[in-house]
Amino acid sequence: MTTYRDAVRTAIQTLLREDPRVFLMGEDVGRYGGPYAASKSLLKEFGEERVRDTPLCESTFVGAGIGAALGGMRPIVEVMTVNFSLLALDQIVNNAAVLRHMSGGQFEVPIAVRMATGGGKQIAAQHSHSLENWYAHVPGIKVLAPATVQDAHDMLLAAVEDPDPVFVFEHQMLYGIEGPLDTEATPPSPWKAAIRRHGTDVSLIAYGGSVHKALTAAEELGKEEVSAEVIDLRSLRPLDRDAILESVSRTHRAVVIDEAWKTGSLASEISAILAEDAFYELDAPVARVCTVEVPIPYAKHLEEAAIPQVDRIVEAAKRSVGGG
Template sequence: MSDANAITYREGCRQAIRAALLADDRCFVMGEDVGKYGGCYAVTKGLLEEFGPNRIIDTPLAENGFVGIGIGAATAGLRPIVEIMTCNFSLLALDQIVNNAATLAHMSGGQFAVPVVIRMATGGGRQLAAQHSHSFEGWYAHIPGLKVLAPATVEDARHMLAAAVADPNPVLIFEHVVLYNEEAPLDPAVTEVDIDKARCHRTGKDLSIVTYGMGLKKSLAAAEQLAADGIDAEVIDLRVLRPLDDATIVESVRRTHRCVIVDEGWKSGSLSAEISARLVEQAFHDLDAPIARVCSREVPVPYAAHLEEATLPQVSDIVAAARRLVQGS
């Protein structure tokens, strides 16, 4: 690595899990292939050897079962980190997540806390076909009782987990599959990050690009291309999908007066639709152009590389949407 402080997103996730295990004996990891195999994306590699099979627990391919065990362990006072191989498979545990984890604190009148963290890979771009490539984080962001995080940077991958483990309520963390190999310097002075607020990664005056996860990298690349055309784009990383940080989004759009939302989910009933609605409700008179949305095509994600690329939001799509807003208004 060219920078002594540079690590991969994958290593950031691994360091975060290891630090959580070292900090709290109540913390353990469970999921498919997290032990001997080292995790489907090698995030838990080496942890079984260090912490043993009582704290790094390989499970059967039975999401409804092991997620339920994690929720039960959390209500009993432990701090489980549950890994689901891909968010597509989380649908097999939907009853546990939505009807149990999200509701127990409310239905018990606050007698039970559910401090479970559920990590899962999301998104397309690695030719893993439809059953491993969809983006369901917007679905979970619909559910009261859950906190939904989407780390888009190495720094967030490294530091979001500690705050999630400390949260008394269930936290879902969506890690984009293409980001695992991304590398960036890690500032040793940063020891924690906010899991409540969005973050502005690039200031601008002509339009706001609002995104999360893999969309951040593509949006920053689009902003650089737009700058060459004299279009100054601000880039906002949501980071937290539930609860949404309305204040940061609205404040940005009130200054730039235009907005492009980049969301790898499908457009219909999406997180991008929710953000659009909130901007209309809170900043309608500040808009100088219609809100634009760049989302995935409304088809199952294809296996073939050229079709997958055509299905997912790309830098060129973001650039085209931004140009239409600025040059067409």
């Protein structure tokens, strides 16, 4: 068994070993070993040229990553957390996403940007955002959200190999989870959703940290004779519409779980996809379990109440099944 953190670290190590164009940069990725210890000991193996501690200038070191990618390198840029990535939004949205297009396809930006996301650690409103949907909104970039140890490894390899800018969101509550890691197996396409648990009564559609809560909810529901299917979206842009529609056309019910605020969320997007393309398949209204519309509070009971929890997922699924 391997931790999610070590899976990320193994992927970075493999990439650095195998491709001289790859380098890692970000705040505290070197001597500190990474704020989540995902790059521990890599400085020792690869040196300061390829494991670069940056100044605290998110916009400029992401921009420098974009420039280095234009210049033929394959940078892995760590932005520590999605909260700080807001300082780099200009470079991401106005440069990374558009340079291929604005240049008529002459240039490409093969950059991989990693960051932690999500709440659950009582670190309050400035350190608990889930803003993956902001990025998934933008054509020209791709967005991945590994929920498993295997995906944490495989998706980073795929992100660096990809010719387009790829953003990888690692939920901060997942770094410590353990799971099997097979570094030899051919990984499935990172751009496709996965069925993590088969079921027949309701589809629980989730990504990242929420996948595990959906799986626990599915177990609870099983005790009450409700067979829940759990879809892990994996890729947030492109979204695997076919997988969503295929699952819901079998279960006829959908609960979308998203740690973002409900308004303008990916859960909203998925609900709209179901309304557009699975309207006649639905036996109950689509339900969304999202974060309460409040900056994430510090106090433990309030934070827990704000973000999606297993009981709210169970409740929404039961309402969907019972009220169909």
